[in-house]
Amino acid sequence: MTDPRKKYQEYLWAPFTQMGDLDEEVEPLVIVSGEGSRVTNSEGKEFIDAHGALWLNSVGFGRQEMVDAVSQQMEQLSYFPSFAGMANDVVLDLAERLVRTADQENMSRAFFSSGGSEAVETALKMARQYWRLSGTDRKYKVISRRGAYHGVTMGALSATGMAMNRRLFEPLVPGFRHIEPPNCYRCPYELTHPECQLTCARELERTIQFEGPDTVAAFIGEPAMGAGGVIIPPDGYWQEIERICRKYEVLLISDEVITGFGRTGEMFGCRHWGVKPDIMVFAKGLSSGYLPLGATLATEELFEVCLGKWGEGREFRHGTTYSGHPSACATALVNLKIIEEEDLVQRSKENGAYLLERLQELKSMPLVRNINGLGLLVRMELAQEDDTPLPAEDMTGLNVVRRAMRRGVIVRALGDVISVSPPLVITRDEIDTVVDVLAEEIEGIS
Numbered sequence: 001m002t003d004p005r006k007k008y009q010e011y012l013w014a015p016f017t018q019m020g021d022l023d024e025e026v027e028p029l030v031i032v033s034g035e036g037s038r039v040t041n042s043e044g045k046e047f048i049d050a051h052g053a054l055w056l057n058s059v060g061f062g063r064q065e066m067v068d069a070v071s072q073q074m075e076q077l078s079y080f081p082s083f084a085g086m087a088n089d090v091v092l093d094l095a096e097r098l099v100r101t102a103d104q105e106n107m108s109r110a111f112f113s114s115g116g117s118e119a120v121e122t123a124l125k126m127a128r129q130y131w132r133l134s135g136t137d138r139k140y141k142v143i144s145r146r147g148a149y150h151g152v153t154m155g156a157l158s159a160t161g162m163a164m165n166r167r168l169f170e171p172l173v174p175g176f177r178h179i180e181p182p183n184c185y186r187c188p189y190e191l192t193h194p195e196c197q198l199t200c201a202r203e204l205e206r207t208i209q210f211e212g213p214d215t216v217a218a219f220i221g222e223p224a225m226g227a228g229g230v231i232i233p234p235d236g237y238w239q240e241i242e243r244i245c246r247k248y249e250v251l252l253i254s255d256e257v258i259t260g261f262g263r264t265g266e267m268f269g270c271r272h273w274g275v276k277p278d279i280m281v282f283a284k285g286l287s288s289g290y291l292p293l294g295a296t297l298a299t300e301e302l303f304e305v306c307l308g309k310w311g312e313g314r315e316f317r318h319g320t321t322y323s324g325h326p327s328a329c330a331t332a333l334v335n336l337k338i339i340e341e342e343d344l345v346q347r348s349k350e351n352g353a354y355l356l357e358r359l360q361e362l363k364s365m366p367l368v369r370n371i372n373g374l375g376l377l378v379r380m381e382l383a384q385e386d387d388t389p390l391p392a393e394d395m396t397g398l399n400v401v402r403r404a405m406r407r408g409v410i411v412r413a414l415g416d417v418i419s420v421s422p423p424l425v426i427t428r429d430e431i432d433t434v435v436d437v438l439a440e441e442i443e444g445i446s
């Protein structure tokens, strides 16, 4: 490839990137190939991708089964829509597979899109249509959490609770409200669990009461928050959220874009707490990123209200051209087969426990404070010894990540939280390398 840096700087408009910050010292990381948990850049240097690209690679790079499935599918049928009484055979197979996989959650219908933001939009529109057709016209508000990430399209962004993402695009969609997240390390109420009695969950009840239960359509949350700093809620949090949703007839939407399909050591994040959502949202690990794909699953009750009985002429006037793209669906079918056959959910649980245990060894280091995780969704927060945050302008997290990258380990900085979320197939040796490099680089800047 001729001078990728020049192409990067002259032609690309990269998402979520302060492109002007890439100076002489910081090269764009241009990856050209991948195998297992490792990727190689344009200069032939190998890295352990300990962030699963963007929290999405479950089965690892370079899986020949995926390649074969896509090429076979493209030869057989490049595309056919699912609109207006049509379908392709692969979307039907995947819908069945997903509904069966989410059997415990009582999911009964699958609607497809091209990624997480679209899948969240779909969920929000399902919720609004459900209440409209239930004869409850006023139930349109959606409650989510500060710090949550639900995507970038206007509805998903309205549910997102990150001020920086929202500011330049306001006004956003009316009817969205935000409550505090279940962040026990930096409790927004400055309380301690369990004495807090889950104030953050009970805030949902207070907010619903304040808004008026007859106006609230849905609550949306990630079982464990990802981009907002990998926040694992305390036990009891989700049960309380579910209880409140049921009490006030508020639909519960589980945004499983990161937590779906084994990332947290359970098939779905909500399963850790036995929660049964009304709608589940998937993307990322659904296809391990081999092709873009999102899915929104709903209960039969929701589907029946939205569409009515056959012959009543009701429809969900929503859908994008690539809903149910056969090649994308083919990657998901193979991806789910690999997850099952190689027992990757269990591996995520075991390797996640090992990664946590190894990271705990770093706890004696001056900057290392909070370490937490669920399966292979793991965080390590850097802070001062008394837990006060490090000065933002020092960009300590980012410095650690950049130093680790020079040593061949890719992790991600969310402020001063180091997020580690490798492919579920990562080996113990690779985990050891990741932890050793992180330890040395944190030592290096302390």
Ligand SMILES: Cc1ncc(COP(=O)(O)O)c(C=O)c1O
Pocket (backbone or CB within 6 Å): 115, 116, 117, 118, 120, 149, 150, 151, 152, 222, 226, 227, 255, 256, 257, 258, 283, 284
């Ligand atoms: C929990 C969650 N929801 C939704 C999204 C949006 O997905 P996408 O980037 O595919 O639109 C993301 C992306 O990171 C996410 O983490």
